[in-house]
Amino acid sequence: MASQSLSMLLTELAGGRVRIVDLTVPLAPDTPIIHLPPQFAQSHPLTVEVISKFDAQGPGWYWNNLEVGEHTGTHFDAPIHWATGKDLPNNTTDTIAPEKFVGPACVIDVSGEVAKNPDFLLTPERILAWEKDHGKIPRQSWVLLRTGWSERRGDAYLNDSPDGPHSPGFHKSASEFLARDRDVLGVGVETVGTDAGQAAKFDPPFPNHSTMHGAGKFGLASLCNLDQLPPIGAIVIAAPLKIVNGSGSPCRALALVPN
Numbered sequence: 001m002a003s004q005s006l007s008m009l010l011t012e013l014a015g016g017r018v019r020i021v022d023l024t025v026p027l028a029p030d031t032p033i034i035h036l037p038p039q040f041a042q043s044h045p046l047t048v049e050v051i052s053k054f055d056a057q058g059p060g061w062y063w064n065n066l067e068v069g070e071h072t073g074t075h076f077d078a079p080i081h082w083a084t085g086k087d088l089p090n091n092t093t094d095t096i097a098p099e100k101f102v103g104p105a106c107v108i109d110v111s112g113e114v115a116k117n118p119d120f121l122l123t124p125e126r127i128l129a130w131e132k133d134h135g136k137i138p139r140q141s142w143v144l145l146r147t148g149w150s151e152r153r154g155d156a157y158l159n160d161s162p163d164g165p166h167s168p169g170f171h172k173s174a175s176e177f178l179a180r181d182r183d184v185l186g187v188g189v190e191t192v193g194t195d196a197g198q199a200a201k202f203d204p205p206f207p208n209h210s211t212m213h214g215a216g217k218f219g220l221a222s223l224c225n226l227d228q229l230p231p232i233g234a235i236v237i238a239a240p241l242k243i244v245n246g247s248g249s250p251c252r253a254l255a256l257v258p259n
């Protein structure tokens with residue numbers, strides 16, 4: 001039996017009335033990775049080792065071996081990533097219900113605030129102001145923080161400084177509001193991680209990770225093209241690799257957007 005809505009989706013895609021927006025940054029050896037304070041172990045960037053490329057190692061085929069930190073480039077954070085979420089059910093990349101990989105997007109545009117203050121933090125008040133214009137954030141939706149950060153290139157992206165990185169994020173109270181009062185799927189950001197650059201010094205450290213993952217919620221980091229999404233009405237498709245016991249993985253994040 002065919003589903004009318006699925007055949008209609010194909011028609012809308014073919015007719016250009018629904019567009020696919022790629023929210024994913026290129027994954028390469030120079031893709032920026034987070035720098036944690038120096039007392040902590042660090043994630044590895046992508047390395048690519050050619051197995052064969054139409055040569056003596058494999059005359060008819062090309063393929064590579066990869067080494068990559070789970071949290072590299074555009075990636076998905078699973079609840080087991082954080083101590084607060086380590087004992088929750090279905091908290092790993094291989095056990096999260098696949099229904100969670102498709103959901104509506106609410107896009108909060110704070111790029112004006114971030115242009116003035118790279119340490120900008122989203123507050124519950126700012127979320128409520130957004131809801132006045134666009135309606136209540138639906139349960140099980142992605143909240144995507146549009147900051148314009150993905151347009152930064154080179155050192156300006158991590159924006160490291162002697163006192164740690166400076167990049168935007170969430171007040172703990174905003175993460176609590178979204179997780180508890182709105183029951184979102186999680187939050188997605190344009191920055192290298194879902195916490196602000198200065199968040200190692202917050203109480204608790206990395207409060208967005210702590211709150212979201214403690215509530216069984218997810219994260220999406222290093223997104224781009226959020227400026228091509230409407231505040232409401234887009235659908236996000238983002239799924240991590242099915243790594244057994246994985247804490248996250250690079251992913252291809254896509255949005256279905258009405259034209």
Ligand code: 23J
Pocket residue numbers: 034036071077081192193194195206209221
């Ligand atoms: C480990 C510790 C702190 C942070 C992160 C990872 C991430 O941002 C991440 O990619 O999950 S803030």
Ligand code: MN
Pocket residue numbers: 071075076077193219221248
């Ligand atoms: Mn991560």
